[in-house]
Amino acid sequence: MPITTFENFLPEDLYEESIKTAEFLLSSGKNVFTTNRHWNFDLRKDSYPVFVHMVNKESVLFARLKDAIETKANVELHEGSIMFYYWTRHSYITWHNDQAFVGGVTIYLNRQWEQDFGGFFLYKDSAETNELKGLIPKRNYALLQSGAIEHCTTPVNFDGDLRITIQAFVKEDKNDYTKI
Numbered sequence: 001m002p003i004t005t006f007e008n009f010l011p012e013d014l015y016e017e018s019i020k021t022a023e024f025l026l027s028s029g030k031n032v033f034t035t036n037r038h039w040n041f042d043l044r045k046d047s048y049p050v051f052v053h054m055v056n057k058e059s060v061l062f063a064r065l066k067d068a069i070e071t072k073a074n075v076e077l078h079e080g081s082i083m084f085y086y087w088t089r090h091s092y093i094t095w096h097n098d099q100a101f102v103g104g105v106t107i108y109l110n111r112q113w114e115q116d117f118g119g120f121f122l123y124k125d126s127a128e129t130n131e132l133k134g135l136i137p138k139r140n141y142a143l144l145q146s147g148a149i150e151h152c153t154t155p156v157n158f159d160g161d162l163r164i165t166i167q168a169f170v171k172e173d174k175n176d177y178t179k180i
Helices: 012-027 060-073
Strands: 003-006 050-054 075-087 093-096 103-108 121-124 132-135 142-146 151-153 163-173
Touching: 003 060, 003 132, 012 050, 012 060, 012 075, 012 163, 060 075, 060 103, 060 142, 060 163, 075 103
Parallel strands: none
Antiparallel strands: 003 142, 050 075, 075 163, 093 151, 103 142, 103 163, 121 132, 121 151
16 A cells, blocks of 8 residues: 555644644744755756745654654654755655655644645655545545655646645555554
8 A cells, every 4th residue: 555544644643733833933033044046956846935944853842743753654764854944835746665764754733725726745646657646635634655666746836735644755654554
């Protein structure tokens, strides 16, 4: 199963702490971000900026998120790989497969997201077909992608809101999909 989805992924108090922290960082006036400009050009092409904040791995928030993600998704995260992503208007990521990792977990933090805002997660369920599948961001919704599945995000539309996610990369997937 290359894509597994989860409703209400984080416990409500941890979701609230995460979105409030993400919003605070954005308005703090401190230089706490990198951007997608350090990504390989083939991943970002002409995307508008995606701001990235690495959650301090010594923080209580990091420990709580790590525990929640690893427990609920049944994975082991790559060392220090929990980040807030802020997807601006016209930002996106091209087709890729995260082959450097076993997979990734994306948690959508926006309290509301309208379909017309764009920013969809698209993936190819099988390398043998050209069939695309997609997911629309929604509050506290998470997806686990594994098995080097090809995926991308569509641009956030001009009228879209700032799309805020948590991204974590998987070191080891403890799920045995061969038994499903």
